[in-house]
Amino acid sequence: MDSRGDIREFLTTRRARLTPEQAGLPNFGGRRRVPGLRREEVALLAGMSVEYYVRLERGNATGVSEAVLDGISRALQLDDAEHLHLYDLVRAANQGARPRQRRKPSRQQVRGGVQQTIDAMFSVPVIVQNGRLDIVAANRLGFALFSEMYGQPQRPANFVRFVFLDPRAQTLYHDWEDAAQQTVALLRTEAGRAPYDRALTDLVGEVSTRSELFRTLWASHDVREHRTGTKRIHHPIVGDLELNYEGMDLTSDRGLLLLAYTAPPGSPSQERLQLLTSWAATSDQAALALPESSDTTDGR
Incomplete structure (x- = not known):
C-alpha cells in the first residue's frame, strides 16, 4: 500500500464530493474547473494556509497535528469512519518506508474460551472475522447462515472473494451492489490500519485482477465501520x-x-432462523466446515 498516495487520493475524493453550498460557502456562479471544493476553500474552512493544506494533500504528513486533522475533518464533513481513516493514513505515512523485515505469516485463530462462548450461543448465528474479512471462527448456526461461502476452494472463507468472484453471492444478497460497496469500504478501512499486511495486499491484488467492479470501488476510497446494521439475504x-x-x-x-x-x-425471519437452527443441528456439511473456519494467516 502507498500511504502517501492514499492520503492524496482520499482527500481529493472527499473534497470532490462536497459542493460549496453543502460546505456553507457562497457560490458566485461561473464555471468551476474542479468538481466539489477547491483546495483553497478546504484550507479556508479548516483554518490553515493553502500551502499547508496542499502539502498534506500531496501526501506530506510530516509533523501534522491532531488539531490540523480535526480541522480538515470538519471542513470535509468526514464521518467517524472517515475521520479515523485519515488518522490511520497519516500515521502510516509518518512511519516511513516499508519495514525491512516483516513477520512470517502465522496462524490466526480465536482462543478456546472464545470458541466455547460462541458455541454456547446456539440459537444465534455468530461469526468472528478479521480485518481482511476472513471468517476466523463461527458457531454451527453462523456457518449455516453463510454456508454458501464454503463453496469457495480457498480457506479461510473470505467475504471479499465471495462477493466479487462467486456468482452465488448475487443470489444470496438481496442488494448485491450495496453489499459489494460495503465490503470494499470495510477492506479500505483495514488497509489504512494495516498498510503492510502482506495477506491483505495479496487479496486486493488477486480480486483487482479478476473484478472490474472491485477496481472501481477500490479507487473510490470509501470507508466504513462494521458495528451495527441489517443484513438481508436469500x-x-x-x-x-x-x-x-x-x-x-x-x-x-x-x-x-x-x-x-x-x-x-x-x-x-425468526421462524426461518429456527428452521435453519434445526438444519444446522443435523447437517453433516455444517459439522465438517467448522474446524476449517479458524485456519487463516496473519501477514501483519
Missing part, C-alpha cells in the same frame, strides 16, 4: 432472512470482530 435452505447484527471487538484478540445476528421476535 438463504438457499430457508429463504429470505432479514437479520439485525451487532459487532463487538474481541479485546483479548486484537483485530478480530465478533458479529452476532438476530431476528425480531415473532417475525418470519
